Amino acid sequence: MAASPAPPTTVRRNPPRRARPPPTPLRSAKPKPTVSTLLDEAAAAPAAADAPSISPPPPTPTPASAAALSSSSSSQDERLKVYLRIRPLPGPERQRCKPSSRLPNPNPKAKEQARKPSKQQDGAGAGAGVCLVATGANSVALTVPQSKLVDLKRGRTEVFDGFSAVLPPESSQHDIFTEVMNPLVDEFLGGKSGLLVAMGPTGSGKTHTVFGTPRNPGIVPLTLQKIFNITDESDGGNQPTRFFSLSMFEILCEGKGERILDLLSDAADLVLQQSTSTTIKGLKEVAISNSMDAESLVSHGMLKRSTAATNANSESSRSQCIITIRAIPKNNDLQSEHQISGSVLTIADLAGAERKKCTGNKGSRLLESNFINNTSMVFGLCLRALLDHQKKQKKTLEKHFKNSLLTRYLRDYLEGRKRMTLILNVKPGDGDYSDTSFLLRQASPYMKIRYTSLDDSSDLVTQKRSNASLICQENRKKRKVHKPEVLTAKGKDTIDKPDDIEVSERDAFLNLELQRVSRSEQIMKNLFRTLWAVSKQKLLESESAAKRTRELLIDKDIQIIELKKELNDLKSRSHEKFPIAADTPVERSDAVTVSQAALSSVSQSDQTERGSSDAALDAVHIVAQVVDKEPGSSGSCSEQIPAHDAGVAHATSHLDHPSDRSFAELHILPCMKSEQASLSQFSVCGKKAPVEQSEEALSNNIKVEDIQHNADIEAMKHHDCPSFSQQAISAVVDVSSNQPFLELQGMGAVQQNPEEPVCESDLNDHGDSGDMLPHVLNERESQMEASVVLSKDDREAEGVRDKKEDLCASRPCKTKKTTSRRLRPVAGMMLKEFSGTELDAAADTKKQGGGGEAGAGRSDKLIRLLKSRPESIMNRRS
Numbered sequence: 001m002a003a004s005p006a007p008p009t010t011v012r013r014n015p016p017r018r019a020r021p022p023p024t025p026l027r028s029a030k031p032k033p034t035v036s037t038l039l040d041e042a043a044a045a046p047a048a049a050d051a052p053s054i055s056p057p058p059p060t061p062t063p064a065s066a067a068a069l070s071s072s073s074s075s076q077d078e079r080l081k082v083y084l085r086i087r088p089l090p091g092p093e094r095q096r097c098k099p100s101s102r103l104p105n106p107n108p109k110a111k112e113q114a115r116k117p118s119k120q121q122d123g124a125g126a127g128a129g130v131c132l133v134a135t136g137a138n139s140v141a142l143t144v145p146q147s148k149l150v151d152l153k154r155g156r157t158e159v160f161d162g163f164s165a166v167l168p169p170e171s172s173q174h175d176i177f178t179e180v181m182n183p184l185v186d187e188f189l190g191g192k193s194g195l196l197v198a199m200g201p202t203g204s205g206k207t208h209t210v211f212g213t214p215r216n217p218g219i220v221p222l223t224l225q226k227i228f229n230i231t232d233e234s235d236g237g238n239q240p241t242r243f244f245s246l247s248m249f250e251i252l253c254e255g256k257g258e259r260i261l262d263l264l265s266d267a268a269d270l271v272l273q274q275s276t277s278t279t280i281k282g283l284k285e286v287a288i289s290n291s292m293d294a295e296s297l298v299s300h301g302m303l304k305r306s307t308a309a310t311n312a313n314s315e316s317s318r319s320q321c322i323i324t325i326r327a328i329p330k331n332n333d334l335q336s337e338h339q340i341s342g343s344v345l346t347i348a349d350l351a352g353a354e355r356k357k358c359t360g361n362k363g364s365r366l367l368e369s370n371f372i373n374n375t376s377m378v379f380g381l382c383l384r385a386l387l388d389h390q391k392k393q394k395k396t397l398e399k400h401f402k403n404s405l406l407t408r409y410l411r412d413y414l415e416g417r418k419r420m421t422l423i424l425n426v427k428p429g430d431g432d433y434s435d436t437s438f439l440l441r442q443a444s445p446y447m448k449i450r451y452t453s454l455d456d457s458s459d460l461v462t463q464k465r466s467n468a469s470l471i472c473q474e475n476r477k478k479r480k481v482h483k484p485e486v487l488t489a490k491g492k493d494t495i496d497k498p499d500d501i502e503v504s505e506r507d508a509f510l511n512l513e514l515q516r517v518s519r520s521e522q523i524m525k526n527l528f529r530t531l532w533a534v535s536k537q538k539l540l541e542s543e544s545a546a547k548r549t550r551e552l553l554i555d556k557d558i559q560i561i562e563l564k565k566e567l568n569d570l571k572s573r574s575h576e577k578f579p580i581a582a583d584t585p586v587e588r589s590d591a592v593t594v595s596q597a598a599l600s601s602v603s604q605s606d607q608t609e610r611g612s613s614d615a616a617l618d619a620v621h622i623v624a625q626v627v628d629k630e631p632g633s634s635g636s637c638s639e640q641i642p643a644h645d646a647g648v649a650h651a652t653s654h655l656d657h658p659s660d661r662s663f664a665e666l667h668i669l670p671c672m673k674s675e676q677a678s679l680s681q682f683s684v685c686g687k688k689a690p691v692e693q694s695e696e697a698l699s700n701n702i703k704v705e706d707i708q709h710n711a712d713i714e715a716m717k718h719h720d721c722p723s724f725s726q727q728a729i730s731a732v733v734d735v736s737s738n739q740p741f742l743e744l745q746g747m748g749a750v751q752q753n754p755e756e757p758v759c760e761s762d763l764n765d766h767g768d769s770g771d772m773l774p775h776v777l778n779e780r781e782s783q784m785e786a787s788v789v790l791s792k793d794d795r796e797a798e799g800v801r802d803k804k805e806d807l808c809a810s811r812p813c814k815t816k817k818t819t820s821r822r823l824r825p826v827a828g829m830m831l832k833e834f835s836g837t838e839l840d841a842a843a844d845t846k847k848q849g850g851g852g853e854a855g856a857g858r859s860d861k862l863i864r865l866l867k868s869r870p871e872s873i874m875n876r877r878s
């Protein structure tokens, strides 16, 4: 016994409140048939012939039912319009479709076979049969395919009712336009904004519905044609009372985000701005003046749209495409503007929801699928939230629109402030049951959304902004001297811009330029200020350095001048103090000659009368007299150093006889005492002026150095035992200086420590100290006593050295030269004193006698002469 099959179950969704006639094709509104339309109709004919077998069977369409449809549509004006378009099955699938599943079969067996799932259907999947049929003008029946039945006893047919219109597969593009778009265009031209959104799964024919093909144009081309046809007819060949603009952009996936891309320009980085109204900054709006140009513009934009091939659609849209047609009044009349324009017609072609197993997308395609599905879901949530809000007014409107760019852009529509129309595209195949069922279940409640309080005031604000944007774009074009192709194609005076808007736009541009220029000027000012400050600082530093250098040079010049002055003063003082020093070279040579002659005579006597003290005594007397007679001319005294080196030292080297010593004590010491007295005056005078003192110290130092040099030589010669001649020389040299005591001590110190410097403090301390003289003299006496006990060998060696010194005195030695020059005064005096017959006679006596007595007599004469002559010399000098 076979079990009886379960009765079919029908579920009604959105049942109409009253019975309505089934949907009837609007034959009256159908335009002239084209080739593509005929092809579409031919393709849809088999499907249309297959009426849904699920109860209730659709009634036969009649003209009366069409009228009823119109009346019902008018009664639902305040509701959200939802149209359902059933796409015809493709050719192969159409062939596989069984008529039993499409048409009511009176045969119960055949009906039973139709309920049983067949292997072919299971294996064929989507293309095995049709799951969706139009059951009326506003309802469809969705049958669960056999392959998807879980419980055969449960109902497997769903009736979705309440659509504004169900457009069967055989409906042409013109039918769709007439049924769906005509009301929107009329409202748009009447000044009301409207939105048409095409929804549905991938491959359901949304793009085909919206754009169509060149041979079978869709809603957009037909809308443009109608707009300009009506405008031309209403204007009657006169100037148009308004103009239109068109913008076209897409929202596409970018990584994990989304962005807006202008399809009519290459502008990048479009920004969605939402304040009082929603606008897209940077979006290009092209003024359109005729349908042909507008259609070509749309076609051009479609070429830029992102598409890709998937398993479900060979040319699947990967973005949400939005076209906006804006009506702008020509007259700037606020009232007419509000009445006539203030309208924006928006058409959105959404990318269809995709299933991964159907599309086979991977990688970036899969990311696009996620983006598309997410946007579709958010869009549906917004509508659902609006419906819930309308059902329960206390329930706040959920702001799902924030979750995607599309819903943010369409916020006014999704929050019920503007009218919106939905067209659901579905595929009727069994394999598309899931997508179709999902869409119908999702969109069925939207039919209950009402527009109770439309806010058209926002249209005015939006329109003003749009007008300003359009004018701005036109001005930019004018500045670039580029005329848009759309405008130049038909006429030149298609757009007239309000003067005040143009002026304000120009002012805004000038303000921006002014701000930019002022900012650049400020930057340059700051830069130059900084450079000027740095340069000024460098200049000041250079000037200060130059000033310091100049001051240094001036100081140096002053020092040079002072030094010159001091030198001149020194010279003048030297001339004043030592006037004899300026004698002629002849005198100098004479002096040298005389001194040499005198000393050579002494040396000759020394040679002939070795051991005699006469010659030494003569020399000592000469020195003593010179010192005695020249008390104020210390310079001249000091100049006797070489002479004493040559002669006196030689003479003193023979003071080994007690008689000689007593003679020296008798004659030399008084002379030295007198010299001490005279030199003490010099030391006192040396304290008078610092400059003079320093100069004198300088000159003395120089002399001391020279003397030290000589003393060093002597010390090297007599380093073992300084002879009396050295002591005498030192004494004489010291006497010749300006600081006699100092020089005396210094010379003593030189012999003890030649390198010990001479200090002025010593001069000050001892310059006028009379106590030093006995001490020094005592030292001299002791040294003389020591030198007296020299051995005979030493005396012979000293004699040899004296001969050498005599030879050196005749050579052009520097020291000899200097000393010979300074010997001039005494030498001159001696020359004069020794001139005459005495010397000649003495010489003759020496030549003739050659004995010791003759030499002794000559010495006696010389001594007598020296003793007797000083008075005459002093008288002559004075």
Ligand SMILES: Nc1ncnc2c1ncn2[C@@H]1O[C@H](COP(=O)(O)OP(=O)(O)OP(=O)(O)O)[C@@H](O)[C@H]1O
Pocket: 040, 087, 088, 200, 201, 202, 203, 204, 205, 206, 207, 208, 209, 313, 315, 316, 317, 318, 350, 351, 352, 353, 425
């Ligand atoms: N009513 C129709 N008559 C004839 N062909 C149609 C119809 N609807 C769609 N098609 C064809 O189906 C294919 C897919 O259509 P379409 O690209 O418009 O789908 P879609 O919904 O836009 O898909 P997607 O969301 O992936 O972009 C196209 O080749 C189109 O020509």
